[in-house]
Amino acid sequence: MKKRLPIWFATVLLASVALHAQPNSGTVSGVVFDNLGAPMPQAEVRFKNSQSGAQSQAVTPASGEYSVAGLPPGAYEVAVFVHGARLYFRQGVAVEAGKPLNLDIRLIEDGSLGAIGDDIFERARLGRQEAPTGPAPRALDGHPDLSGVWAPMHLVEMDLPELLPWAQEVMKRPGRVSPNAYCLPQGVLIGMANPIKLVQSPKTIVVLMEDVFTYRQFHLDGREHPKDADPTWMGHSVGHWEGDTLVVDTVGFNDKGWMPLGRPRTDKLHLIERFRRLDAGHLEYDVTANDPGTYTKPWHLKYTTNLLVGDEIGEYVCTENEQDVQHYK
Numbered sequence: 001m002k003k004r005l006p007i008w009f010a011t012v013l014l015a016s017v018a019l020h021a022q023p024n025s026g027t028v029s030g031v032v033f034d035n036l037g038a039p040m041p042q043a044e045v046r047f048k049n050s051q052s053g054a055q056s057q058a059v060t061p062a063s064g065e066y067s068v069a070g071l072p073p074g075a076y077e078v079a080v081f082v083h084g085a086r087l088y089f090r091q092g093v094a095v096e097a098g099k100p101l102n103l104d105i106r107l108i109e110d111g112s113l114g115a116i117g118d119d120i121f122e123r124a125r126l127g128r129q130e131a132p133t134g135p136a137p138r139a140l141d142g143h144p145d146l147s148g149v150w151a152p153m154h155l156v157e158m159d160l161p162e163l164l165p166w167a168q169e170v171m172k173r174p175g176r177v178s179p180n181a182y183c184l185p186q187g188v189l190i191g192m193a194n195p196i197k198l199v200q201s202p203k204t205i206v207v208l209m210e211d212v213f214t215y216r217q218f219h220l221d222g223r224e225h226p227k228d229a230d231p232t233w234m235g236h237s238v239g240h241w242e243g244d245t246l247v248v249d250t251v252g253f254n255d256k257g258w259m260p261l262g263r264p265r266t267d268k269l270h271l272i273e274r275f276r277r278l279d280a281g282h283l284e285y286d287v288t289a290n291d292p293g294t295y296t297k298p299w300h301l302k303y304t305t306n307l308l309v310g311d312e313i314g315e316y317v318c319t320e321n322e323q324d325v326q327h328y329k
Helices: 120-126 165-172
Strands: 026-033 043-049 055-059 065-071 074-082 085-095 148-150 154-158 196-200 204-209 215-219 236-242 245-251 270-279 282-290 299-306
Touching: 026 043, 026 074, 026 085, 043 065, 055 065
Parallel strands: 215 236
Antiparallel strands: 026 065, 043 055, 043 074, 074 085, 148 196, 154 299, 196 204, 204 215, 236 245, 245 270, 270 282, 282 299
16 A cells, blocks of 8 residues: 655655664754745755765655654755755755754745746745635536646655666766756646646647746547657647546657656656646646656655636746856756
8 A cells, every 4th residue: 555645744755765763873854944034835855965975855844844864974965945946055964873953944045037026935935825715616518627827836745756777877967957957848747836827628728837838738539649659848648537637648758858856757658647626726736657667666746736816827938038058067
């Protein structure tokens, strides 16, 4: 039976981390705060052993708290990422066996070139914006209407399957840079870092993402996947309704995009996504990613998001005011 981490714990550990602290290991815990001093949810706190290179990770819940156990004694590099952007970095954090360490973290965005109000913290705050209440609206065909502008996704459940050896080596490469850095799509999952817009009709649902001009189409007209389709960044998606849940089946990927946590993918990736509008203001997004070319078992993730009333997705111009590529090595 598959075990899932409860929301109140909300910690995702890599394979190198033991689930329970050992007598000869250390534990680091604390609270992550945003730039205004409020607890920061959905921050990825990453620990890297300076000697061995072994990495451990935790994801903060709404309280901003994190705890990473089973760390071998030694010096660590600590980095914190929010929606893929590194907002904190510290070297030389000493971990001792049997001596819990408290490390509270205050995030400061560094080097943002976005427009006023278009930064990492603003994206995170969108997920805490008040959403409407009441029953979910219905489309003319009787199905729930998923249409609307939705905030960046909030992770509530995640399994973490082990990577195959080749993928483990990819993750260790120094200086590895996101596809977004080169104006390429980050990945296929919906709304990870930016707002999205769903436009629903009886036979097609279009997903517009505020990210490198990417979009997806869910075909609901009964068609099948093409037999010999060219592999693409977003794949080919067909969907159907199971009660009030939209189920989307996607195949036909290339091997260039990233999955959450910067993990690689192959052209064997097969996604099953389930969308359920919980009420007027909240959407649940459940994903099973099966990629036998990368992982030892399917990967399950569940997200929620809130409706952004009266808002719109913005224009994403990848190279506008770009000053970063010259620093890539």
